Every structure is written in C-alpha cells, then in structure tokens.
Amino acid sequence: MLDVRFVRKNIDTVRQALANRQMQLDMGEFVRLDEHRRAVLAEVETLKNERNAASAEVAKRKRSGQDASDLLEGLSALSERIKGLDEQARKADEDSEAFLYSIPNIPHSSTPVGKSEADNPVVRVVGEVPSFDFTPKEHWELGQNLGGIDFDRAAKITGTRFAVLKGWAARMERALVAFMIDLHTREHGYTEVATPYIVNSDSLRGTGQLPKFEQDLFRLDFKDYYLIPTAEVPVTNLHRDETLDEADLPMGYTAYTPCFRSEAGSYGKDTKGLIRQHQFDKVEMVRFCKPEESYEQLELLTSQAEEVLKRLKLPYRVITLCTGDVGFSSAKTYDIEVWLPGQNAYREISSCSNFEDFQARRAGIRFKPKCGKAQLVHTLNGSGLAVGRTMVAILENYQRADGSVAIPKALVPYMGGLTELRP
C-alpha cells in the first residue's frame, strides 16, 4: 500500500506509474473519496471536541457537588449526531482505504518502461548452454522413464496439476531443499525458519496477496485460513506489527515450504510436467533492511539465488521485469530463468523483488533509528529456488543419449553418493 499522503500530493506520479503498468484506475475517484473522507472527519472531530469539553465540565461540577443538568440537556442529542457522523466517517475511511489497497507499487526508476514480458531486458547470461548430439527430451518423459515421477497416480489421488515423486525423485527433492538451505544458512548468513503452511487473511493482506488476488489462493473451509502461495507470506509476516532493532538490519530468513496456488486463469498452460503445479516446494529468502540500502540488498539477494544455479552448473539468464510485467507489490524485480534444453527455452526459476515500504506499510514493520522516529523498513524476497523447477532443469540439462541422467557434483553428497540415474 502506498502512503495516502504521498498519493494525495503526487497524484500525477501515481497516474504515470499506472500508465506504465498498463493499468486502468480512475485516480479522480480517489481524490473525491479522499476529500469526502477528510470533510466528514473534520466535522465529526469538531463535534467530539465539543462533547469532550462538556463532559469534562460535567465531571468537574459533579466532583464539587454542583448541578449539571443544564449541560446534560443537549448532550444526548449531540452524542446521537456524533454516532451518525461516525458511521459516515467509518464508511468514507473504508472506501478510500479500499481504493488505496488497489493501487500497485510505484515502479523504481531503474525498472524499464515496457508493455509486456516481451519488453523485459536481459541483464546477463551465465553458464554455457549444453549442446546435444541427440534431441533432448523434456523432463516429464525423462522422469517417467526413470520411474521417479508419476502424474497418473497423482491425478487419481487428487487431480490434475499434482505429482507423486518416487525413489530417486523424492530423494532429490529432499536433497535440493537441504542443499539450498545449507548454502543460504552457512554461506549467505540467513536464519532458517520453519513456519506454518496455513495463514490468516491479515498475513495475506500484509504481503499484498489480499484483497486483490484472492482467486489465486486456496482458502480453507475453516476459520479465516488459507494455504500459503509462497513462504514470503509467513516469513515476512513474522515481524508484522513489530519495530525491529536498527542494529539487526539488514536481516535475512530462509525457509523451505510447500506452496499452494490455484492457478486460476492458467488453464491450458504448462499442463504437462512439473512446471506448473497446484503444490510445489520452494526455498525462499526474505530480507528486511533500511530504505537506503534496499537496492544493493536486491542485487545481493539476486546473486545469492544465482549462486544455487552456479553450484549446480545450470545455465541461466537474469532479466529485469519491465513496468508492464512487474508484480503488483514490487518496485523492481529480477527474474532468474534457467535453460531447459527439452523446451529449448529459458524458464523462470526465481523471482527476486524489492517491495520498498509497500509491504512494510501494510504489515506495520518498522525500525527505530538511533535518532528520530520509527520508520518503515524495506522488504525483499526471492526464491532460492523453486525446487520442482530445479529438478526439471537438472533432468533436462544433465540428460544423456541413453536416457540416463548425471547428478550435479554439488548434489551428490545430498543424494547419498548417487552419481547418476539409470532407467
């Protein structure tokens, strides 16, 4: 959420940001709602001031045993008027806040202006794309031939967009999680956390999934609970409504969690394989920092996600999401795309974003500087990495002509010494 006072004073900046994001939103409506809200507020506050003064006078007289019935006479009516106006003020507040919640973050000046994903510039290309003297297979074929990935039984147990991993594949998922978490905790200074996979709606509002993206979530038919779409939600909300110590910043958490997404609106997209599942595993990194350091923190975070791919010797490229493609809450996002020989394409495997104070404002996450008032932190997060897609990338990049697949050296210790998979 943006600062209401910022929006009020910089309405044209907001309009430009919306245009750059290819979004239609009538900011004139916001101005009307905001002015109405302040007018009602001014009126009700004047009356409350009157009432408070009169009540204090009543108290004073009663204490000294004097009669106060003349004062009491009009007060009942005044209170009734306040009650009515308070209701109007509440409504006006709700309306303008609802509008404010629908305004996306302002893209950072370094976020390139563009209409769609076609305009995302490539920042760097890393690693060598492997060449094959045979036609490389796609991962689902490899995975099924090697007896590790079973989509049919998953469909029986649950439905489409689920997978059962068996034997080496189940172990590889566990190995990848351990490998990534070890890297981030031992070498990148992150604190590992294990959080609930179910969160309440306050948490989802805090990170910006609600109110706008309810259709992407699995909502439980129990209380106000949702399955998490990413560990970003529980981990960022660890510090919701807290004031952090300046000395602790910047700080980072890493967490492994499954993620649950309804994938509403993506019917027919990536229907085969592990790329787009209702449930997938992900290792996430979340950072909290001071405003002035958040862009260097974004570079750091991105490099830490890239390090996973470097260690696994998987070729990838980094792109900057342009204004037309960057997420609702993000001011700047780098996507890391891994090379998939079977698809002959780069596919997203990590997304690293700086939300500046957009989430912190919603979630009430502050820090107290040595001198001065508490101010909002900046929050960042990035996948480090999506585990299923990492497995996809290993299968496709490490495949051989005979259908066997080598295990990346860095992963061998985590696979109990296993160096290759054979049909």
Add this chain to the structure above:
RNA sequence: GGAGGGAUGGCCGAGCGGUUUAAGGCGGUGGUCUUGAAAACCAUUGAGGGGGAGACCCCUCCGGGGGUUCGAAUCCCUCUCCCUCCGCCA
C-alpha cells in the same frame, strides 16, 4: 469437546464509570557528577489520523467488533488469541 483464568505503552505491571492528561518499575535517550566508565540523581521517552506557513492544536487507540451512558481501560454482549485442569489425539 467440557470447566475455569487471562489479554493494559518497547517490556513488566497497577487501575475496575468522571482528579487516568494510563500509577509504578524496567529498558531507551539526553543531562549532572567522573580522567573515562559504572552507580546515583534529574529530565525525557507510544502509534495512527486531521488541521496549520509555523509555534502548535484537535480526534482516535488499554486484544477485535457491538452495546449501555452526557462520559467506558473500567459495566453488558460477542468473537479471537493465550494459560490451567479434564477428555480425545500424532
């Protein structure tokens, strides 16, 4: 599932209709003292919103929501969460 107890500022904790503009303590910050530090003492120390060029002023906030009242941290209803005991349970 049953029966009780609780939720107050960064933290602990008093308050149980109008001298609460939330006592007191801890912590934080500034100062006095000191070569420096500690101790002691003094002062200061929440958030959100609105108005104003500014000095400042006003409104709201004692877990959430609703009610009673001229007036609610305080009384009533309701929800959430935490604790204790019983039952069930990985």
